[in-house]
Ligand SMILES: Nc1nc2c(ncn2[C@@H]2O[C@H](COP(=O)(O)OP(=O)(O)OP(=O)(O)O)[C@@H](O)[C@H]2O)c(=O)[nH]1
């Protein structure tokens with residue numbers, strides 16, 4: 001199966017080469033780093049490490065992911081993996097992440113940092129609490145159980161397109177899980193490890209990022225519970241969790 005990895009990156013020159021180098025090349029056919037206006041050397045370092053670098057001038061995590069997805073359209077993979085550029089996740093765990101899709105037991109797999117081993121300080125208490133709140137809301141509103149909104153995740157490309165992703169910033173992960181739950185996509189989780197980031201925090205490690213992300217995640221979960229979704233594609237099937 002063709003597997004593409006999309007890495008949104010903003011000023012991650014110290015970590016991006018480690019992230020790219022950690023990706024199992026025997027499994028992955030394409031590595032895309034979406035540089036979102038980095039002021040540092042992220043693009044050059046990523047290219048040197050072997051990634052295809054694309055530029056997205058409009059800011060936002062979701063925007064970078066959307067640009068990455070669009071860049072895959074000419075030569076679509078079967079599976080898309082998302083991972084952050086700060087080396088908090090370990091891309092070498094990608095094999096376990098995609099395994100449920102390769103076994104055709106799921107179409108969407110979230111890497112759960114809650115179920116996996118966390119380095120002390122990697123997931124701040126407020127991030128853990130926010131995760132608990134968001135996943136509890138998804139359980140109550142969508143009757144689907146996730147333990148985390150972690151960024152390291154794998155999804156069948158066709159399933160991803162059928163979700164018609166819209167969010168351009170912090171609501172990206174919540175939107176994907178909310179819509180997967182609504183569309184009864186076969187979803188599951190695998191434990192992934194989580195480590196202290198390299199470089200400067202932009203979202204969870206800042207007050208502004210935390211408030212904006214928290215608000216966006218909560219409103220996204222509420223919004224997709226009540227809005228009409230595009231009709232699901234035939235690859236979208238009954239959820240396995242819930
Ligand atoms: N493309 C893009 N990427 C971003 C933006 N903000 C952050 N990122 C990237 O998105 C990923 C997640 O951002 P982080 O700063 O690690 O946020 P976090 O994981 O919630 O919090 P910390 O790791 O504690 O900082 C990293 O790879 C960042 O480089 C953005 O506006 N655009």
Ligand SMILES: [Mg+2]
Pocket residue numbers: 084086088197
């Ligand atoms: Mg991070």
